[in-house]
Amino acid sequence: MSMPYYVAPEQVMKDRAEYAQKGIARGRSLVASLYTDGVLLVAENPSKTLHKISEIYDRIAFAGVGKYNEYDQLRVAGIRHADTKGFAYSREDVDARSLANLYAQYLGSVFTHEMKPLEVEILVAELGQGQRPTQLFHVAYEGTITDEDRFAVLGGDAEPIRTSFAERYEAGWDLSAALQAAMGALAGPERTLAPSDLEVAILADADERRAFRRLDDDALAALL
């Protein structure tokens, strides 16, 4: 009779975490930062159609890094959750915190119970209004959720980018300054990035109900 293998739970978790981290590290990173009028999201993404940053609801944006099919599935689930909630209750009842919690629970449960953890890190950003502050919720592959009120960096290479971005960060800066800092931090010391290497979007108040807007290459060139 063959003996079943025993693997210590610590080892299982360590292996899964390593696996997820490796998967995430294969993709490029992403920076989100508050600025005077709202939230700026900048991802290094040469594709113009396979988005890392998307609109979830009137004042909520989603960003994901890692494995595209996995974070895209989460993005669609987020839109479904928000639209259903807004339809059943009211548009103002849709908030980023509850959505981020759902993501955290799902990622946590997949990490613990499934064979393969999700190789993603996601961000839910909400543009504040009235009593609700502007917030960034960062959810890691194992379900750890953190809320940031200044900026967030996602991706495999996050640590040096975070350090470099923190040095440049200034509270209350404008869109152009925030964008330049994000580009500089994403590029690192040895590279430079052009607008065509980036996917950029903002959450900012305009005349419309929907606050999410993508910035195309021309808009970026004008800001730089």
Place this chain on the structure above:
Amino acid sequence: MALPLFDVMHDPGPDFTALLEREGLLPALGASDHGITQAHGTTVLALRFSDGVVMAGDRRATEGHAIAHRAMEKVFPADEFSAVAIAGSAGMAIEMVKLFQVQLEHYEKVEGVTLSLQGKANQLAQMVRSHLPLAMQGFVVVPLFCGFDLTRETGRIFTYDAAGGHYEEADFQATGSGGRDARTTIKLGYRDDLNRDEAIELAVLALYEAADADSATGGPDVVRGIFPIVATVTAEGYQRIDDDVIAERFEAAMERRRALHGNAGGTLR
């Protein structure tokens, strides 16, 4: 609420109505109008002009012979480049518009592109058709849909019947209890090359005539300052015309009619 995730074989895709069905949030069918009063919306119209399309609707809702609401809105933006107006069972109609609006935005967010104007019109037809069991029981909803077609660069108008049939109109259409009077008025004043101002003026006169002849259609309510809603959809998107502008138009039309004992006097004005 849990995170709405589906396996690949049972994924509702960008269809919001299918999603609601799966979540058990669609209202159950099988009602009957016996013994309940329901509000009815009345005259709505749409007409094409050189840069797009004008849509307008009165503000009255009736329950039998009584006025149920004086400031009801029947013209709504469906999305950035289209508008929908409703006549018929008010509660059901507004619910349908709300679902239609979310459906269009849901599709746009999930797919990353907007539906074509024809796609939106077909989508609305499916909603009207799925409403048929309720229409059979007296809750008839007849929407009017229009928008600016960004590929053809022109305004387009679609009408519906209770069975979900939809038809594209060449130039204009009006539905509801005062629709016939509105239609005749537009027909008399219509030209292919109407500009925006002239089209708004024609919509105002058509609603004036409808209210003049149909008791269920509300005219300008000068006492309360409630005026019909008029909106345009052009390459610049949906734009509701300011109440002040519409009020001025109605005041001017009423002034002209006053001088002629209520008649137009030989020409549409």
